[in-house]
Amino acid sequence: MKRDLYIDFAKGVATISIIFIHTAFWSGQFYMPTEARVFSLVFDVALFYALSGITSGNNIEKTLYRLLKLQITYMIFVTFLFFLDYFFKVFGLTFFSFDWLRDFYSTFGSKYVPGSISSVPQWDTLGNWYLHEYSNCDTFPVVMGSFWYLKIYYILTVLGVLILRFFPKHIDWFIGVCIALILIFNIFPQYYPNGQVGYVAFYMAVFLIANRMKGKKIPTKMIPVLYGLVGLALAWMFWNYGGEIFYKLNKQKFPPKIPYIVWTLFSLVTLLVFYNRLKIEKPNFFTNVGQNAIFFYFAQGMSSSLVYFLVVPMKDLMPWYLLVLIIYPVNIFLAVVISKGLKKVDKLGWSVLEFLRVKTASENP
16 A cells, blocks of 8 residues: 555654744743744644544554554663763763753753762663653753653553444544543533543544544535634634633643643644645655654654753844744754664664564573
């Protein structure tokens, strides 16, 4: 079957958009106005869950194997990150060792105090990272701030494939249950649960709706209707919550509440409108990013941390809109370079595991 480059293209666009979001909401705190940072959320992480829904099937074994490979790749990356972070701490080069960045110490919630590094690595931190407890990485603070997505992805994918496998005729019922839970959690916020339940309710609805669109195309006559409904939803949001809700959208994202959900509708509708309509005939930069999305996702956490060192000395030298035109491309460039390096690290990690497998197999015939 010929690979659908539109899916790769959409993943690439979503990944580049995430890099912009993390440029805006991390180092962008120094120089970007709130309005510009909020607008970066137009194309956000919900797109990844929709794309996962479009590409997912009901093969449990294949899905679990894919998740296992992802978990091993993730563990290889955080192992590399752990030792890199420790190396920089030993030599006093951590993010928080710089006076002009230490002011953000409390913002990142770090427990690290410069100069307090022990000669022994904190192995419990690595173990917690393996188990998806994302305590801060002091050298690259944006990395762990990005990983909330990964835990939800694991949960969503497992539950999603179980629904697709065992309840293929009742998917609409599950969509209805998810929407009902979203409404209950928002109408009665005192019952909004802690943990991942609120995230899964919304993103599972996105996943299943997108899966229902698999192989289909939205009729042309429905496109203005859908965008009209999105416009009405946005108008209702501002009328109901007031204009100040615009400045609070990022806080409405963790966990997803009605204003943020409404804000994501434009990007989700756009994704589905172009699905099976926009034909990508040849590989390009965005399809390449999409095909290597996980390495770019890892890399952008590192690159988005590194650009702080450009932002702070430059933020008073030019208007913010000129500075972002410098920092954002630099962030993308660094993510491209780092992702290539991480692919090599991943390949090395798998080679070590294969060596250990062969070695232990030969010793235990």
